Structures are given as structure tokens and as C-alpha cells.
Amino acid sequence: MAKIFDNITELPSREVVLQTESLVGFESKFNRIYNNLKLLLDQSGLSEWSKKYHQVELPIIYQLKDKYPLIILAGDAGTGKTISATAIADRMTRELKKEGFILKLSTRVRGEGLHGEMGILVNDAFTQLKEQAGKNRLAFLLIDEADAIATTRSTSQMHQEEKAAVNTLIQKIDEIRELNGRAIIFMSTNRLHFIDEAILRRAAIVLEFKRPTKEECIELYQKSLSGITFTNEQLEELAMLSLKKDTDKIGFSFSDIRLKVLPEAVAKAFPHKPLTFDIIKETIESITPSPEIL
Numbered sequence: 253m254a255k256i257f258d259n260i261t262e263l264p265s266r267e268v269v270l271q272t273e274s275l276v277g278f279e280s281k282f283n284r285i286y287n288n289l290k291l292l293l294d295q296s297g298l299s300e301w302s303k304k305y306h307q308v309e310l311p312i313i314y315q316l317k318d319k320y321p322l323i324i325l326a327g328d329a330g331t332g333k334t335i336s337a338t339a340i341a342d343r344m345t346r347e348l349k350k351e352g353f354i355l356k357l358s359t360r361v362r363g364e365g366l367h368g369e370m371g372i373l374v375n376d377a378f379t380q381l382k383e384q385a386g387k388n389r390l391a392f393l394l395i396d397e398a399d400a401i402a403t404t405r406s407t408s409q410m411h412q413e414e415k416a417a418v419n420t421l422i423q424k425i426d427e428i429r430e431l432n433g434r435a436i437i438f439m440s441t442n443r444l445h446f447i448d449e450a451i452l453r454r455a456a457i458v459l460e461f462k463r464p465t466k467e468e469c470i471e472l473y474q475k476s477l478s479g480i481t482f483t484n485e486q487l488e489e490l491a492m493l494s495l496k497k498d499t500d501k502i503g504f505s506f507s508d509i510r511l512k513v514l515p516e517a518v519a520k521a522f523p524h525k526p527l528t529f530d531i532i533k534e535t536i537e538s539i540t541p542s543p544e545i546l
């Protein structure tokens with residue numbers, strides 16, 4: 253039998269926390285999601301709150317209950333969608349003082365699988381999710397690069413089997429609501445406009461991921477290189493060099509800086525020289541930002 257999941261991570265996880273600490277801008281993203289999702293995760297608490305302060309159940313509560321525990325993480329490649337999904341799941345588990353786990357639907361299986369198998373895979377994934385979710389155990393499912401499964405059904409080239417897989421997915425998202433917030437689905441995508449309308453409509457939140465701003469670049473260099481002292485002017489210069497220079501160009505993604513620029517700069521210094529501002533600057537200038545996915 254094909255392996256359904258790349259891996260299962262038990263939460264809370266010390267390892268995930270360490271990884272989360274290295275992320276720039278995580279707090280504000282988490283807070284947005286948590287503020288949105290906490291209503292979904294604590295439905296009886298919401299009714300009690302409304303009765304306590306307003307004597308009635310406000311109509312808005314029923315609309316909130318119509319939401320689905322579906323979070324869409326959308327944005328360009330290398331902006332932190334995959335890494336943030338696990339970080340958010342871990343943090344949510346901690347905030348709610350629960351235990352949990354996150355399953356990642358394997359992209360490999362999707363690549364190999366015949367179209368007809370896609371529906372079966374989606375089915376199996378949700379079956380596992382339901383089985384393992386419990387009163388005190390939150391179940392997270394990450395469907396990474398979901399556009400491979402959740403593509404809009406309106407495209408005419410789409411095979412019947414692919415349409416069936418999207419339908420299955422929608423049906424499973426609907427069913428998961430019965431778990432009253434004990435199971436949460438993340439979908440990541442580089443191409444939000446490919447995602448089926450019915451799935452988009454169900455999302456409790458669509459969180460947008462972007463390439464770093466100047467301030468975020470500064471923070472990223474600071475975080476990654478803490479221990480080396482740079483002046484504010486130097487940090488500013490590294491950030492400016494990392495941003496787009498012309499209107500028709502784009503700047504580095506988070507992953508360009510973390511996984512290309514900095515390792516290459518370290519390689520230039522190691523093993524006989526210290527890592528310096530000039531080495532980093534020169535490396536930035538020699539690397540082209542990864543192209544934007546449209």
C-alpha cells in the first residue's frame with residue numbers, strides 16, 4: 253500500500269518550538285489565526301459568553317458555527333507556508349492546553365498516484381484524522397501544495413477522476429465539522445486562483461504569505477546572524493540589497509535568504525575567515541531571487 257503521509261509529528265513538540273523561534277513575523281500571523289479559530293474551537297464557550305453578556309445567543313454565533321475548520325495558507329514559494337503550518341498547529345495545541353498531532357499528506361503519493369487514486373487518498377487521510385482525534389487530542393492535517401488536489405472544477409481539461417477527488421475533499425471538509433473543532437485542516441498553495449471556489453468559500457481564514465519587507469529582512473539577518481555585530485546602517489544596507497531594485501524585479505524570498513544567500517556566504521568564509529558584512533553583501537549581489545510563481 254502506498255504511504256499516505258510524509259510524516260506524523262506529535263504535538264506539542266520541543267523541536268517545532270525551536271524552529272518557530274527562528275521565524276520572522278510569526279506572532280502576528282498566529283494571532284490572526286488563533287483569534288479567528290478560537291471561536292470555532294470553543295463553540296459551547298461562545299454560547300455561554302453570549303448568554304452571559306447579552307442574555308441571548310446573538311445571531312452572529314450561528315454564522316460563526318457555519319465556518320469550517322479550514323485554514324488556507326496562500327503565497328509565493330519560499331514565504332514560509334509549510335513551515336508555518338506546523339508552527340501554528342504546535343502553538344494552538346499549547347494555547348488550548350491539549351495534545352495533538354499533525355499529519356502531512358504526501359506530495360510524493362500524489363505525484364505517483366493515478367488520478368483515480370486521489371479520491372481514495374483523501375478519504376484515507378480523513379479517516380486517519382478522525383480516528384486519531386480525541387477529546388484532548390487535536391488533529392491537524394496539512395494538505396501541502398493543495399492546488400494539486402483542490403484545483404477548480406471549472407477547467408474543462410480536468411479529468412472526471414480529478415473532479416471526483418475535489419468533490420470528495422469538499423465532502424470530507426464538511427464532515428469534519430462534526431468534530432466541533434477537534435480536527436483542523438491546513439491547505440497551502442502557491443496559486444490561490446487555482447483553488448476550487450467551493451473550497452475557498454469554506455475557509456475560515458485565508459492567510460497571505462509574502463516575501464519579506466525591509467523590516468522583516470533586517471530581522472531575518474539579525475536572527476540568523478546574532479553573535480556578529482552589525483551597525484544599523486549595515487543591516488539596513490543588507491535589507492535594501494535583498495529587496496527588489498526595479499519595478500519589474502522581485503526581491504528575495506525568506507527561503508532565498510535562509511537557504512541560499514546565507515549558506516553560500518558561510519561557505520565563502522569557512523574554514524579560514526570570519527563571516528563579514530562584505531562577504532554577505534557580495535553574496536547577496538551575486539544571487540538572483542527565485543522567480544515569482546504566478
Ligand SMILES: Nc1ncnc2c1ncn2[C@@H]1O[C@H](COP(=O)(O)OP(=O)(O)O)[C@@H](O)[C@H]1O
Nearest residue numbers: 274275276329330331332333334335506507510
Ligand atoms: N517567516 C520566516 N522567517 C524566517 N525564515 C523563514 C520564514 N518563512 C520561511 N522561512 C525559511 O524559508 C524556508 C522555506 O519555507 P517554506 O515553509 O518551505 O516555504 P513555502 O512552503 O511557502 O514554499 C524555511 O525552511 C525557512 O528557513
Ligand SMILES: [Mg+2]
Nearest residue numbers: 333334396440
Ligand atoms: Mg511549501
